[in-house]
Amino acid sequence: MGAVYLVRHGQASFGAADYDVLSELGHAQARAVGIELARRDVAVSLARSGTLSRQRVTAEVALAECCPDGTVEIDARWNEYDHVDIVARHGGGGAQEDADPRAYQGVLEKALREWIEAGASSPCAETWPMFLDRVRGAFDDLVSSLGKGSRAVVFTSGGVIATLCGTLLGDPATGFLSLNRVTVNAGLTKIVTGRSGTTLLSFNEHGHFDGEAAESLTYR
Structure with a gap:
C-alpha cells in the first residue's frame, strides 16, 4: 500500500x-x-x-x-488558486488588510463561493x-x-x-x-x-x- x-x-x-x-x-x-x-x-x-x-x-x-x-x-x-484574482472579480472585491485578517477571510469565502457557483463562466483567469x-x-x-x-x-x-x-x-x-x-x-x-x-x-x-x-x- x-x-x-x-x-x-x-x-x-x-x-x-x-x-x-x-x-x-x-x-x-x-x-x-x-x-x-x-x-x-x-x-x-x-x-x-x-x-x-x-x-x-x-x-x-x-x-x-x-x-x-x-x-x-x-x-x-x-x-x-489565485485568491487575489478571485476576490477582485467575485464577492464585491477587497484587499488584504493586515490589521483585520478575519474580515478579509469573510470576503474571501464569499468570493470563493461565487467563483465555484460561476463555474466556467467566471471571469477569472x-x-x-x-x-x-x-x-x-x-x-x-x-x-x-x-x-x-x-x-x-x-x-x-x-x-x-x-x-x-x-x-x-x-x-x-x-x-x-x-x-x-x-x-x-x-x-x-x-x-x-x-x-x-x-x-x-x-x-x-x-x-x-x-x-x-x-x-x-x-x-x-
Whole structure:
C-alpha cells in the first residue's frame, strides 16, 4: 500500500507587499512538520511541490529534517488558486488588510463561493472547473507513479488539500468550502492507495503543534 502525505505550507506574509514569503513563524512551522515526518520514520520516495515560494521553502526546510538527501520535483499544478484574482472579480472585491485578517477571510469565502457557483463562466483567469481539473490531474499522476509501499510527500496549499479531500469524500466543491477554512499551516493530511482504491486516512493533523508548541498553530 502506498501513501501520500499532503503538507500545507508554513505561514505566509499576510498583508505584506509580497504574500508569497514564509514568515519567521512559517519557517519554524516548516521545520516542525519535517521533524514530525522524521519522528514517524516516513521513508520519502517522492517529494513534490508547487512553484510558489511559500511551498518550495516549506519543502526545503521540512525535508532538511526528514530526508536531507531528497530532491523535490516542482509542479505548478500543486499551486494554490489565485485568491487575489478571485476576490477582485467575485464577492464585491477587497484587499488584504493586515490589521483585520478575519474580515478579509469573510470576503474571501464569499468570493470563493461565487467563483465555484460561476463555474466556467467566471471571469477569472482560472475558473473553478479548471482548478479542479489541474489539481486532480496532479494527484492522479502522483498516485500512478507510486510503487508498492512508496511514500510521497507533497508541499502545497490549503485549497488544493481541501479540494482533494472533498473529491475523495464525494463532493469536491463542498469539501473545498468546508475544509479550506480550517486547514492549519504545516498540517499533515494522509491518503493511502492500494488494491481497494484511494482513501483519505487523516485530514489536517497538527499534533506537532500541541502542548508547548501550541503558540505555533496558525490558520492564516
